[in-house]
Structure formats: C-alpha cells, structure tokens
Amino acid sequence: MIGSIIGAIIGGLIIGVLARLVLPGKQNISMLMTIGIGIVSSFVASLIVGAIGYRNAHGIAWIPLIVGVIVAAVLITLYCNHAGRKSIAR
Template identity: 50%
Template sequence: MTLTVTSIVTAIIVGLVIGALGRLFVRGHQNISILATILIGIVAAFIGTIIAGFLGVRHTDGIDWIQLFIQVILAALFVSLYAGRTAGRGRRRGIL
C-alpha cells in the first residue's frame, strides 16, 4: 500500500465523518477536540474495515452499509471511552 496525498486526505475526511457519527450516538456532552474525534474516527474506520473483512462483508455492491455500521459503532465506543478517560482532567487545575 502506498501513501499518497489523496489517500491521506481521504483518511482524514472518512475519520471526521466516522468520528462525528460516533459522537452522535454517545449520550451527553463529550469534551474532546476535533483532532481527537478525527483520530478516533480514523482508527475506528481502520479496525471496522478489518472486522468487516473477517466477516466477509467488506466488498459488496453499492455502499458497504454493514462495514459503515461497524465503523460507527466502534467510533461511538472509542469516543465514549476517551471522553470518560479525560472527563476529570480539566477540573483538577487550580486546586493548589
């Protein structure tokens, strides 16, 4: 696999969309940056593609809805985990 400018831009766009869709499925406010959302979306898209390949649904005619569903569910899970992990960090400043 070769990295081109097009593949990098495509990964960023797909990551943004998948990450944003994942955030929509998580209840409440997530205090995470857009960069974290994009990175989570890229990772979720990559892992979701691998899982879809193992399930045999990676390449279908038209839009790969099952693969997209897997990617969005993973993004929601990762957003939830990341938001929960970083929830108390901003509040600890200024105590001392």
C-alpha cells in the first residue's frame, strides 16, 4: 500500500516535470501542484490506454508515459490559464 503511494508520487513527479519541459515558456505553478497534476494525469492516461486495449509485454511502458505527459501538459495549461484569470471582486 505505502509502496503504491510512493510510486504514484514519484511517477506523478516525473510526468509533471516532463510535461513542464514540453510546454514553452515559464509556468507559474508550484512543485506540489505539478506532482498533483502528474498523479492525476497518470491515472487518466492509464484509463485512456487501458480503454484502447494497450498491454505492455515487458520493459518501460512508453505509450502510457507519453499519453500521461500529454494529459499533464493540457492540465497544466488549463490550470495556468485558470489561475491567471483570478480577479479580486470589489
């Protein structure tokens, strides 16, 4: 159980950081949010890849990793756009 949680955090960190490297420019987002988005993206990528019937025989699962980075890049972009639009009500 604890190994799964640690694995999800490490996987989320890797996917989140790779997504931030793929995106152009500077993203104003914390490392904790990057990890959270990476974890969510990893879960969503697993669902997407599983739905299309992908099964990894051995080695590194490249397809889920690539899909996870794409999903994370989209989520980071959406988060940055949403966080940038916050306005103070007067």
